[in-house]
Amino acid sequence: MSKIVTIERFILENQPAHARGTFTNLLYDIALAAKIIATKTNRAGLSDILGRAGNVNVQGEHQQKLDVFADDLIRRVCDHTGRLCVMASEEREDIIEIPEQFEKGSYVLVYDPLDGSSNIDVNVSIGTIFGVYRCIDKANRGRLEDVLQPARDLVAAGYVLFGASTMLVYSTGDGVHGFTLDIELGEFLLSHPHMILPEKPTYFSVNSAYYQRWSPANQRYMRWLQGGEPDSPPLSARYIGSLVADFHRNLLRGGVFFYPTEANKPRGKLRLLYEAGPLAFLIDRAGGYASDGCTPILDIDPTELHQRVPLYIGNTDLVRRAEQLLQEEEMVAA
Numbered sequence: 001m002s003k004i005v006t007i008e009r010f011i012l013e014n015q016p017a018h019a020r021g022t023f024t025n026l027l028y029d030i031a032l033a034a035k036i037i038a039t040k041t042n043r044a045g046l047s048d049i050l051g052r053a054g055n056v057n058v059q060g061e062h063q064q065k066l067d068v069f070a071d072d073l074i075r076r077v078c079d080h081t082g083r084l085c086v087m088a089s090e091e092r093e094d095i096i097e098i099p100e101q102f103e104k105g106s107y108v109l110v111y112d113p114l115d116g117s118s119n120i121d122v123n124v125s126i127g128t129i130f131g132v133y134r135c136i137d138k139a140n141r142g143r144l145e146d147v148l149q150p151a152r153d154l155v156a157a158g159y160v161l162f163g164a165s166t167m168l169v170y171s172t173g174d175g176v177h178g179f180t181l182d183i184e185l186g187e188f189l190l191s192h193p194h195m196i197l198p199e200k201p202t203y204f205s206v207n208s209a210y211y212q213r214w215s216p217a218n219q220r221y222m223r224w225l226q227g228g229e230p231d232s233p234p235l236s237a238r239y240i241g242s243l244v245a246d247f248h249r250n251l252l253r254g255g256v257f258f259y260p261t262e263a264n265k266p267r268g269k270l271r272l273l274y275e276a277g278p279l280a281f282l283i284d285r286a287g288g289y290a291s292d293g294c295t296p297i298l299d300i301d302p303t304e305l306h307q308r309v310p311l312y313i314g315n316t317d318l319v320r321r322a323e324q325l326l327q328e329e330e331m332v333a334a
């Protein structure tokens, strides 16, 4: 019979000795927050949690009640533990400082508390995305520069998928590992050790309703993915509109997700720090690649907290094809 391994035991046994302690406990904290958010999302149709909170977030979007709940919960789970020097959330305009009365730690947490907000009220999968950096200057309490680090410097990243079951997938650099929440035990159990992107891709994922707003290179890329060219790969299409769910499916089945620039979204939609960066770290560790169409996402130096970035992520050869078409387009324009 195969072994039953809880996330606690896995984290403990798989951290290098120097990281045992603070860092291990930080991952426990995130797992705890994930369990609480899972409980809430599972009751979404039952409790008074559905619908808009009436607030507009920093991106000018309406926040859902669950977004607000998840954002506040992660802050409350993490701000007093002495493990973090600063946090940043997609839902907040500024960095989240650790209150003076609490000890500060040496790690930085960036998170998108509940991604896929258009799917919250319609019982479709949503997710939480997180990344962990080391604080740049341990002498100081956290500052903006601690948060504005390239994804290559992440020490851990992961996501929680609130789907038919709840899964937590993370990497500390050495493999990508997935855990499924056993709701009766209240424990995440190791279900997907060492996740590797299949060599043969199955799906492409994009919101094709925006096709007319894309540049000719993106349109050509789409036609290539759809099988319209002699060297097209044999792919099928899937798009949920929740990045975590689309990413997770493609990680298991192989494929590419992209969210390009558009006439009215000149920098794309997705956020570098909270969405593209952590997922780029994971896809890299699973054997794939993420790009903004020109530069590896891992190498982009963030300049703003809520910076947006075009994203192409998945099997390396599929992402490279997008880069090639976009570069050809640039050269013609130059």
Ligand code: AHM
Binding pocket: 061, 114, 115, 116, 117, 118, 207, 241, 242, 243, 244, 269
């Ligand atoms: P959000 O942070 O407001 O939830 O937006 C991010 C989401 C992603 O999960 C998803 O990939 C994308 O927005 C879908 O956007 P669209 O509805 O334009 O296809």
Ligand code: MG
Binding pocket: 090, 112, 114, 115, 116, 275
């Ligand atoms: Mg988001």
